[in-house]
Amino acid sequence: MPTPAKTSRPELVAIARRLVEASGPDALTVSAVAQSAGVKAPSLYKHFADRAALLKACEIEILHELEATLRRETKGDSPRARLISMAAAYRRFGKAAPNRYRVIYSGNAFTDPEIREACLFSAQPLFDELRAAGIAEDRVLPVSRTMVPFLHGFVLMEIGSAFNLGGDVDEAFELGLETILAGVPR
Amino acid sequence: MPTPAKTSRPELVAIARRLVEASGPDALTVSAVAQSAGVKAPSLYKHFADRAALLKACEIEILHELEATLRRETKGDSPRARLISMAAAYRRFGKAAPNRYRVIYSGNAFTDPEIREACLFSAQPLFDELRAAGIAEDRVLPVSRTMVPFLHGFVLMEIGSAFNLGGDVDEAFELGLETILAGVPR
DNA sequence: CTATCATGGCTAATATCGTTAGCCATTGAG
DNA sequence: CTCAATGGCTAACGATATTAGCCATGATAG
Numbered sequence: 242m243p244t245p246a247k248t249s250r251p252e253l254v255a256i257a258r259r260l261v262e263a264s265g266p267d268a269l270t271v272s273a274v275a276q277s278a279g280v281k282a283p284s285l286y287k288h289f290a291d292r293a294a295l296l297k298a299c300e301i302e303i304l305h306e307l308e309a310t311l312r313r314e315t316k317g318d319s320p321r322a323r324l325i326s327m328a329a330a331y332r333r334f335g336k337a338a339p340n341r342y343r344v345i346y347s348g349n350a351f352t353d354p355e356i357r358e359a360c361l362f363s364a365q366p367l368f369d370e371l372r373a374a375g376i377a378e379d380r381v382l383p384v385s386r387t388m389v390p391f392l393h394g395f396v397l398m399e400i401g402s403a404f405n406l407g408g409d410v411d412e413a414f415e416l417g418l419e420t421i422l423a424g425v426p427r
Numbered sequence: 428m429p430t431p432a433k434t435s436r437p438e439l440v441a442i443a444r445r446l447v448e449a450s451g452p453d454a455l456t457v458s459a460v461a462q463s464a465g466v467k468a469p470s471l472y473k474h475f476a477d478r479a480a481l482l483k484a485c486e487i488e489i490l491h492e493l494e495a496t497l498r499r500e501t502k503g504d505s506p507r508a509r510l511i512s513m514a515a516a517y518r519r520f521g522k523a524a525p526n527r528y529r530v531i532y533s534g535n536a537f538t539d540p541e542i543r544e545a546c547l548f549s550a551q552p553l554f555d556e557l558r559a560a561g562i563a564e565d566r567v568l569p570v571s572r573t574m575v576p577f578l579h580g581f582v583l584m585e586i587g588s589a590f591n592l593g594g595d596v597d598e599a600f601e602l603g604l605e606t607i608l609a610g611v612p613r
Numbered sequence: 614c615t616a617t618c619a620t621g622g623c624t625a626a627t628a629t630c631g632t633t634a635g636c637c638a639t640t641g642a643g
Numbered sequence: 644c645t646c647a648a649t650g651g652c653t654a655a656c657g658a659t660a661t662t663a664g665c666c667a668t669g670a671t672a673g
Contacts, residue, residue, distance in 0.1 A: 243649045244639045271631060280651075283632075287650050292631065351588035360589065382594045387577070387603035394580025395572075402537035403546065408568045417573030420607055429620045430668040457660060466622075469661080473621050478660065 320374030
């Protein structure tokens with residue numbers, strides 16, 4: 242390859258992620274990323290089509306990170322315990338870095354095939370655990386469509402400080418989860 | 428009041444809403460609103476502190492509209508039927524105008540007292556129905572914190588085309604809802 | 614009536630974005 | 644050794660939000 246590259250796709254994504262996670266999506270400016278990479282703004286377009294592509298790369302990386310986190314932190318003996326553990330890990334993932342979580346599902350990106358794939362990938366751990374819990378194959382999808390919206394909505398609302406009427410939020414999370422897991426044997 | 432005003436706060440909000448709902452939040456540019464109001468961009472700042480304030484006004488209006496919609500469209504004899512009806516109305520509200528729905532909870536606006544108030548207002552119909560369903564007062568909040576995240580997450584995902592693995596989405600919605608309403612007698 | 618003064622327009626200007634065009638230096642491959 | 648592609652750079656454009664400062668109006672106090 243000609244002309245030694247001062248930066249690289251992965252490095253740029255890493256920088257972009259740092260910006261987003263530290264200060265929200267608006268902080269992901271082309272100039273800021275470039276500057277942090279020791280490069281001028283227009284040079285970024287040699288690596289990414291546009292700012293959206295950069296953000297998309299972040300989103301995909303984050304979804305992979307979510308998948309890995311769920312796999313790593315899901316523990317327990319019974320299927321039910323594992324599902325509860327996974328849900329807690331999901332929630333922790335969101336709370337640990339709100340701006341990171343907010344990137345997920347941002348945009349109407351589901352039309353994008355790469356995002357679709359990454360989302361599907363990040364959902365695999367749940368599918369696997371549901372199967373392991375003995376949920377019939379044709380119920381895995383419907384049950385996921387109860388759990389994931391609940392988790393997603395809960396995390397979004399929690400990191401947005403929407404639960405501001407007092408009461409124990411941890412308890413509410415457990416209650417909701419247990420309600421949803423009613424069909425899964427203890 | 429001096430100098431006849433060419434426009435007004437409410438008109439500007441209406442215009443802003445039209446733009447947002449038609450083409451998403453990015454379409455809400457100060458110039459576009461101004462032009463549509465027959466006024467130059469800087470004049471908007473006589474009515475709103477900044478673009479964010481205009482968007483906030485939209486969000487509050489939308490939350491009030493949501494409340495009214497829920498009140499209007501919640502029907503049924505049994506408490507359970509009414510809750511199901513309300514949930515369906517909520518989902519319809521989101522699907523009818525995805526960009527309108529997306530404005531809700533956008534931003535981390537819950538720190539803003541006016542937004543908080545509007546959110547609380549929009550949640551009243553649910554609280555009322557839960558009470559009418561005989562849910563104990565100290566359970567209303569926890570149960571809401573199961574239902575609302577589910578509804579919010581479901582609608583967000585649905586309007587984002589996240590349910591793209593086939594299967595009947597309507598059915599999944601009903602299943603999720605019934606699971607959550609398990610405690611409410613038929 | 615008239616003087617006042619706050620309201621709500623306007624023009625002009627600035628800073629910051631994303632993005633494109635076009636140029637040039639490097640360097641790996643033939 | 645040549646050469647072409649890669650990946651940098653400068654310059655520039657258009658859009659955006661926002662500010663400063665000016666001016667006409669017209670309700671209101673005297």
